[in-house]
Amino acid sequence: MTEPLALRRIRVVLSRPSHPGNIGAAARAMKTMGLHQLVLVSPKEFPSAEATARASGATDVLENARVVDSLEEALAGTVMAAAFTSRIREMCAAPRWASEASGELLSFAGQGDVAIVFGNETFGLSNEEVMLCQRAVTIPANPEYASLNLGAAVQVIAYELRRTALEGRLAPLPQALGEVAPHEDVERLIAHFERAMIASGFLDPDKPRRLIPRLRRLFGRAAVEREEVAILRGMLASFEPKVDRNTRDF
Structure with missing residues (x-):
């Protein structure tokens, strides 16, 4: 089965991760689904032996990861960014299920890099960070306990993106859409x-x-x-x- 090229343009951004083990778990989740671009915004600890151990063989993803100081820097060059959040934010777009959003994200990946953005394990993404993204995406977790581990959250969307890419269920973009501004x-x-x-x-x-x-x-x-x-x-x-x-x- 041919590896979907659009997955190469998916940029996983972890903003202010506090636990290095979660960085390694995210790298493992990414590699199993064919995602390779990892960007870390002000991680508390990286590189880390714990991250390497939790990556379980996905050390190339860690070795090629970029570390930046701000989300603005992490999003540079992207044509679309999706914030993953479990909370409704007043000034951001209405969140969509990950399974529904994956087709549109992959369609934009035909234009350039697309970022999927995850927040800190304790506090999630700030309102300002969410507003820097054009889309809001959520995972239909149990509303009474919607606390997903960071690595597990990355695994869910990575799976949805890969499944959508392999099935060819890309969402049509507007016919007149030219080169999307970064x-x-x-x-x-x-x-x-x-x-x-x-x-x-x-x-x-x-x-x-x-x-x-x-x-x-x-x-x-x-x-x-x-x-x-x-x-x-x-x-x-x-x-x-x-x-x-x-x-x-x-």
Whole structure:
């Protein structure tokens, strides 16, 4: 059976893992399902003999793992990121079951790297981390005890992705979808909007309300293309001199 190429573009991101054994367990879960990209955000301990022991032969995944300081850095270059969370977050997209989300994630993997993001074992992902991701995904665990071990959670989604890839059940993307803008381009667009809105007086930085989270949710839902990002930033840039000139008149 041919190894699905889309799985090579799945990036497993563990944010602030506190137990090195869980890193090793996640690496083992990944390798058994054909996933190889592991990124660790500020792990408490890595590398670690315990992680190597728990990896049980998946040491190549650990050896090739990248360690970064922030989730923003971990998501650089991705065209889609899915936050795994068991809690409903007010400003993020409604969570979907892992089995339902896997087809869309693999379809985006045809465009570039896709991140699946897991939080700290005790606290999970922060609201800010979830909002950096375009999708929210959950596992239908027992609501009375929904506490999955980190390695087990990685195993569940890795299995769903592999099964979906082998069955060819990819979700169709919009026909007009061109080259999807990577994470950092969209973040620069959002920062540009924020600067322009503050300069125009539309956004009060002391009372920001939820404008920026709503913009991030909008662009995440739309899966904006590189060209669309360039158009929007060009529009904003064309408005900025007018804002400056009007400001100087007062």
